[in-house]
Amino acid sequence: MSMALPVSAPTVTNRRPSPRRPAHALAGLCCALLVLGCQPSTDKPAEPAASASAASLVGSDKQLDEAVDRIERSARARPREHLKELALLQAKTAPGSDERLHLLGLRGEVAGLSIDRASIEQVVNELDQWPNAKSAAAAKVVAATTLARFHRERGDLREAVKVLRQAPAEGVAAAPMLLQLRYQQLRSFAESDAGNLDASVMAADKALKLAERSGQIWRKVLVLADIASLYMRSQQPERGKQTIEEAVRLAESDPAPDPMTLNQVQTARAIVYSLVDDLVTARKSFEKALEYSTQAGAPGVIALNLANLADIHLRQNQFARALELATQALQLAREAHQLSAESLSLHNSGIAKIALKRVEEGKQEVRQSITMDEQQGAISIAADGWAELGTYLEKAGDWAGAIDAHHRYRELIDRVLREESRKTVLEQQERYDAEQRGKEIELLNRGNSLKAEQIRARDLQLKLWAALGGCIVLSAALLGLAYQRIRKTNQALATSNESLKIQSERDPLTGLANRRHFQAAIKRLASKGGLSGTVFLIDIDHFKRINDQHGHAAGDSVLIEVARRLRAALREDDLVVRWGGEEFLIVVETRDPATAQHLAQRLLDLIAQPAVQHGSLRVPVTASIGFGSFPLAPNELLVDWERAIDLVDTVMYMAKAHGRNRAYGIERMDVTDEAALQTISTRMEAAWHEGQVGLSVLQGPPGESRL
Numbered sequence: 001m002s003m004a005l006p007v008s009a010p011t012v013t014n015r016r017p018s019p020r021r022p023a024h025a026l027a028g029l030c031c032a033l034l035v036l037g038c039q040p041s042t043d044k045p046a047e048p049a050a051s052a053s054a055a056s057l058v059g060s061d062k063q064l065d066e067a068v069d070r071i072e073r074s075a076r077a078r079p080r081e082h083l084k085e086l087a088l089l090q091a092k093t094a095p096g097s098d099e100r101l102h103l104l105g106l107r108g109e110v111a112g113l114s115i116d117r118a119s120i121e122q123v124v125n126e127l128d129q130w131p132n133a134k135s136a137a138a139a140k141v142v143a144a145t146t147l148a149r150f151h152r153e154r155g156d157l158r159e160a161v162k163v164l165r166q167a168p169a170e171g172v173a174a175a176p177m178l179l180q181l182r183y184q185q186l187r188s189f190a191e192s193d194a195g196n197l198d199a200s201v202m203a204a205d206k207a208l209k210l211a212e213r214s215g216q217i218w219r220k221v222l223v224l225a226d227i228a229s230l231y232m233r234s235q236q237p238e239r240g241k242q243t244i245e246e247a248v249r250l251a252e253s254d255p256a257p258d259p260m261t262l263n264q265v266q267t268a269r270a271i272v273y274s275l276v277d278d279l280v281t282a283r284k285s286f287e288k289a290l291e292y293s294t295q296a297g298a299p300g301v302i303a304l305n306l307a308n309l310a311d312i313h314l315r316q317n318q319f320a321r322a323l324e325l326a327t328q329a330l331q332l333a334r335e336a337h338q339l340s341a342e343s344l345s346l347h348n349s350g351i352a353k354i355a356l357k358r359v360e361e362g363k364q365e366v367r368q369s370i371t372m373d374e375q376q377g378a379i380s381i382a383a384d385g386w387a388e389l390g391t392y393l394e395k396a397g398d399w400a401g402a403i404d405a406h407h408r409y410r411e412l413i414d415r416v417l418r419e420e421s422r423k424t425v426l427e428q429q430e431r432y433d434a435e436q437r438g439k440e441i442e443l444l445n446r447g448n449s450l451k452a453e454q455i456r457a458r459d460l461q462l463k464l465w466a467a468l469g470g471c472i473v474l475s476a477a478l479l480g481l482a483y484q485r486i487r488k489t490n491q492a493l494a495t496s497n498e499s500l501k502i503q504s505e506r507d508p509l510t511g512l513a514n515r516r517h518f519q520a521a522i523k524r525l526a527s528k529g530g531l532s533g534t535v536f537l538i539d540i541d542h543f544k545r546i547n548d549q550h551g552h553a554a555g556d557s558v559l560i561e562v563a564r565r566l567r568a569a570l571r572e573d574d575l576v577v578r579w580g581g582e583e584f585l586i587v588v589e590t591r592d593p594a595t596a597q598h599l600a601q602r603l604l605d606l607i608a609q610p611a612v613q614h615g616s617l618r619v620p621v622t623a624s625i626g627f628g629s630f631p632l633a634p635n636e637l638l639v640d641w642e643r644a645i646d647l648v649d650t651v652m653y654m655a656k657a658h659g660r661n662r663a664y665g666i667e668r669m670d671v672t673d674e675a676a677l678q679t680i681s682t683r684m685e686a687a688w689h690e691g692q693v694g695l696s697v698l699q700g701p702p703g704e705s706r707l
Helices: 023-036 048-054 062-074 079-090 098-114 117-128 133-153 157-165 169-174 177-193 197-214 217-233 237-253 259-275 279-296 299-315 319-336 339-355 359-375 379-395 399-463 465-504 515-525 543-550 552-569 593-608 641-657 674-681 684-690
Strands: 533-540 575-580 583-588 612-614 617-619 623-630 662-669 693-699
Touching: 062 079, 062 098, 062 259, 079 098, 098 117, 098 133, 098 177, 117 133, 133 157, 133 169, 133 177, 157 177, 177 197, 177 217, 197 217, 217 237, 217 259, 237 259, 259 279, 259 299, 279 299, 299 319, 299 339, 319 339, 339 359, 339 379, 359 379, 359 399, 379 399, 399 641, 399 684, 515 575, 515 583, 533 543, 533 552, 533 593, 533 641, 543 552, 543 617, 552 575, 552 583, 552 593, 552 612, 552 617, 583 593, 593 623, 593 662, 593 693, 623 641, 641 662, 641 674, 641 684, 674 684, 684 693
Parallel strands: 623 662
Antiparallel strands: 533 583, 533 623, 575 583, 612 617, 662 693
């Protein structure tokens, strides 16, 4: 499991891999990061003007300034206690004042870190009813930052980014400096997590300038940690390490260093080095972070540090030590009511137990962790939990458990994709409706102008009867011209509508159909109560390793080339779909078993040879394939397309579990009804060995070299 990310939102447990970045986005990011000027630099003191501004960051009340600074520095240590203190401080400020706006912003931040929904609602409600018109736009920005922090802590990145983007630009520009800084820091990290790198870099640049203006070293330290993370995501590990080392030096040079800032920067350093597989350095940084959180008396952060250390030991196959650390973390997390740390500790404890052959006990703990993530709304994190559980159960020889975990993973990932697709379609439809309304208004205005012309033409007819013939011709010409314009406008609307439809049904990277197009197209092949045809599900082997070793741009090249090879192997009317991530789905009308096997072997061969060329780099690629023809032999059992894909997904997983670079195909299943099919599909491996299921097994060619 990947560990908790420290920057901007240190308490978030982010177990998902970083989103894949298109090559052009990475290139733009590299250039933009250079512009940030994050070279090792500034041990020099802040300029006098910056120091002066730091003297009154919140308002004219020096005691309030000091209290806000103290609370913000240590907010992660005891967030629930700070919420009470902030409420008392807020009561001493005037409604609509800048001081109250600052305190509400900090309350929102701390409530978000605590995932305290009730406090979030209180803060947002007060900001929505802000009484000062001059700072009303800034209040909207604070409300957006508060909600985005809450969404991000729950793992809902899409909603966090959406809320931040809706903040009024004039409010961001008019907000006091610290509120701007908090917004830009969160915006940078959320956009980066969601894969929107250009927006992330722009926000990081603004945050860095604001942190320098504040004159406070610890604020700049945390922004530099954010930027180090951006370098790592852009496949620039040396720049990432350089920047995080500068952040550490700067933090240690602070005349008044606080343990929580040192904890955050050491956690960031640990994650940077873990991403380049320097686990020894990563472990030492996590141990330092643990010392600082212990010094600060922050039980929730201590629990998170211990859980992260457990993750490092899992990666080093030191399972007994990982279990010991995860157990300590779990107890502390429960005492501190730190749900993120509790979930991570449970997961790592369960994984360690599975590796130590305590399979059932470990499986139960991981399932409990996943349930907690689902209850918090972190569906993507829960899905990754199922995926890692399946991998360890496979290693432990629990095939039935591994297949079940894989099915649960697919169910959750499908749920996430459906929800994201639904939101995307709704957003596209809203944009389209707005455009159409604008065009309809334009047409209406043109129609009104035409009517006015007609009225004037009639008046002219009454006054100038002698020129009647000329008026009729002129009116006809005007009407004809207006008709032509309306016709052209309607054609443009139809073209725009069709273009929008095509764009929404195509994967932008590979040009293949996406799931939305598939759901419309599959109805033709499943119109008689069940699917008729052969389904192939293809998963590129070790795709994450390709991204990690060669960069996300190389991963994009692999996806584009595999898509091209798939199209080359198929007919024009066969359905080829980018199913998600590194998966592709193919549906062909043929039901002949020999033809299906021949095509599966051809797909294995085409994907594996030759290696994919990415610049001067040759990337070896293989794939695992599951396939089956429907209705199911030998009893011609009809199944709907969802069930068909589920069955093919199961045998594809078996292909991966049995060594990858191979295809498993369903030849027959001895079932006569849906109930029997449901039972046998949950124990496919055992049913195959017992003879209830017939599978064909095809081996792919050896690659040029192994990753």
